[in-house]
Amino acid sequence: STHEAALCAIKLHPMWQEPLAIPGGDRQSPIDIVVRKSVFDPQLRPLKVQYEPRTCQQIWNNGYSFLVEYDDTTDKSTLKGGPLEDQFRLCQFHFHWGENNAWGSEHSIDRRLYPAELHLVHWNSDKYSLFEEAVIEENGLAVIAVFLKIGKRHEGLQKLVDALPAVRHKDSVVEFTKFDAACLLPENIDDYWTYAGSLTTPPLTEAVTWIVMKRHIEVSHDQLAVFRSLLFTSAEEQVQRSMVNNFRVQQAVKGRTVRSSFT
Numbered sequence: 001s002t003h004e005a006a007l008c009a010i011k012l013h014p015m016w017q018e019p020l021a022i023p024g025g026d027r028q029s030p031i032d033i034v035v036r037k038s039v040f041d042p043q044l045r046p047l048k049v050q051y052e053p054r055t056c057q058q059i060w061n062n063g064y065s066f067l068v069e070y071d072d073t074t075d076k077s078t079l080k081g082g083p084l085e086d087q088f089r090l091c092q093f094h095f096h097w098g099e100n101n102a103w104g105s106e107h108s109i110d111r112r113l114y115p116a117e118l119h120l121v122h123w124n125s126d127k128y129s130l131f132e133e134a135v136i137e138e139n140g141l142a143v144i145a146v147f148l149k150i151g152k153r154h155e156g157l158q159k160l161v162d163a164l165p166a167v168r169h170k171d172s173v174v175e176f177t178k179f180d181a182a183c184l185l186p187e188n189i190d191d192y193w194t195y196a197g198s199l200t201t202p203p204l205t206e207a208v209t210w211i212v213m214k215r216h217i218e219v220s221h222d223q224l225a226v227f228r229s230l231l232f233t234s235a236e237e238q239v240q241r242s243m244v245n246n247f248r249v250q251q252a253v254k255g256r257t258v259r260s261s262f263t
């Protein structure tokens, strides 16, 4: 199946060797969301997203993905509502994608994989004063996940795609300003699933309230091809490796309930 092929693809890569001991290990991410097992929760409120484009600062290739980083020293780009009790600050967004359009997402819906997945990472600025503190606290983080599908060109994404050649190698950084992350959200953000999970890359801490959008966004084949032109490796390394299949293997649900904001 596509799942097995995707697993083979990441087994090839040392980076995605699963660590032996995982902190706690009973609320790991990503997972397959089984729609008929999700529970509608009428108390889930609409999400309130308020992003200020002027807080966008730079793009960084960290050797796992490329991160678009925001100034999170003030409450200018925030997320609240939905399953969240507190206000969260946007600190960065990044993507996960495959070597082809058959797989690449971390979450799946009834085993359906998408070619890529966007993660908008926020930390609880009501409870903590620094991102680093929030990361190790239960529910210190909130990540919005949006699936990408191949289709029409995404005009808002193009500014980001055009900047990627400047961060081709691991540890490269380029200034990137005035980008409105909200343009990457689907029109309808009221329909989502939410569950208690973890970071999907080290340190894998179980600090994340996941908010997985039901609606996907469309990007063109050529736009996604530019993601695949990035490299896991730094400029000095002899062997260059394409940044593809940077997704984690799916984890056991272990009795968790996935709630839906819609029926």
Ligand SMILES: NS(=O)(=O)c1ccc(S(=O)(=O)c2ccccc2)s1
Pocket: 092, 119, 121, 135, 143, 198, 199, 200, 201, 202, 203
């Ligand atoms: N894929 S994911 O959204 O779960 C994710 C993995 C890592 C991060 S982080 O860069 O915010 C980060 C967080 C804590 C420590 C270091 C980096 S976000």
Ligand SMILES: [Zn+2]
Pocket: 094, 095, 096, 119, 200
């Ligand atoms: Zn991610």
